Amino acid sequence: MKDEPLAASEALHVVGWRKPALRRDLGITLHPLDEDPLKVPAGMASWEPWPAHLAAERFEETLHDLIRARQEIVPAPDHIGYDRAATAE
Helix, strand or coil: CCHHHHHHHHHHHHHCCCHHHHHHHHCCCCCCCCCCCCCCCCCCCCCCCCCHHHHHHHHHHHHHHHHHHHHHHCCCCHHHCCCHHHHCC
């Protein structure tokens, strides 16, 4: 998904701009999404900003999934490997 529709959606749902003001004041001509494209964490509302620790955890999970998927396609040389334990220190 491109960043522009998400920026328009965030301006509407998170920041609180109204649709006419998106175009008039911000120059956003794209239609914002109605549905939150992210899986909403338990106990949170759609479009609600995540606490920093949750965002960091989700980022790391996705990063590790991408690294594993890439390694299944093209194994990384030993000197480029990613060691999660080393980065947690």
